Amino acid sequence: MSKQLSAGDFIEARCTRCRAVTNHTIIAMVGTVPARVRCNTCDGDHNYRAPKVKKVAREKSAKARVPGAPRKTKAIQQDEQQWQEIAGQLQSGQSVPYSMENPYKKGEAVNHPIFGVGLVMDVLAPNKVEILFEAGRKLLRCRQA
Ligand SMILES: [Zn+2]
Numbered sequence: 001m002s003k004q005l006s007a008g009d010f011i012e013a014r015c016t017r018c019r020a021v022t023n024h025t026i027i028a029m030v031g032t033v034p035a036r037v038r039c040n041t042c043d044g045d046h047n048y049r050a051p052k053v054k055k056v057a058r059e060k061s062a063k064a065r066v067p068g069a070p071r072k073t074k075a076i077q078q079d080e081q082q083w084q085e086i087a088g089q090l091q092s093g094q095s096v097p098y099s100m101e102n103p104y105k106k107g108e109a110v111n112h113p114i115f116g117v118g119l120v121m122d123v124l125a126p127n128k129v130e131i132l133f134e135a136g137r138k139l140l141r142c143r144q145a
């Protein structure tokens with residue numbers, strides 16, 4: 001451990017006159033705690049106030065932490081918005097049951113046994129389609145068109 005403080009030692013303390021943490025000289029001790037100190041910058045005597053550097057840092061990091069769900073990406077928000085717009089149409093309109101054995105084309109409505117109704121957003125490869133479901137975009141296999 002560090003050596004015990006005593007009167008005449010230098011110590012960092014908060015000075016009300018300087019409005020900053022400055023070097024102080026200990027004038028009087030109470031037990032192991034400095035009681036009165038003299039600011040080496042303004043030469044003023046005052047009661048010892050510990051510099052509150054650690055506490056401030058802790059408050060800042062607590063504020064930065066945001067509880068709850070992770071932030072959604074813009075792409076996911078756009079997908080959800082698009083889904084809201086097309087959901088009614090899809091659910092009331094005609095959709096074909098999804099099967100890997102079927103070919104699909106852009107704009108087609110499909111009905112997936114797990115994901116429900118969805119809209120074919122894009123054909124990414126001859127045997128791969130991107131479909132927007134309520135749960136988000138999914139890449140699914142299909143028969144080569
Ligand atoms: Zn001072």
